[in-house]
Amino acid sequence: MKTLVLLCSTILILIAPSRSLAQPLPYADADTPGEAIGIYKMTIGISERMRRECSARFPELGPAIERDLEKWRRIDAQEIRHAEQGFQAMERASPQLRQQFEQMLKQGYENKLVTPFVGMDPAIEKSIMHNYCQQYFGDLASGIWRQRTPRVYQFLNASARSAR
16 A cells, blocks of 8 residues: 555656746656656556647647657567556556556646646647657657656666566
């Protein structure tokens, strides 16, 4: 249960909206293997939701989004596999985790890509969203998250080594 509370707290920190779209938030990194699994599982979930939403809003970005996602999935295949396996184990221990995760995923998406734009000029919103969609998937494909969140990767890779 303690791991579940830590995981939920970590994910909520990740999805909290920024006060200004121009101010970058510091990147939350993991302090425990459970946090690493939660952070990475949230990345997997958000990337799928973002793929659907960005491709629907900006069809011209669809091919680049798919290409970047495929590159990320190839580069981070081991981490994706270990995060998924770790999350499944956590779910077996706490079956309510899936429902909580889905709610946090929805909230995270809304906090990042809905709430900040309420009342904004539609043309400005479209421009910001277009750029954000491009950057988000480009960042995944570039591998920059290995530098931004090194402990997430360290914990996931350590769990992979210990599973052998």
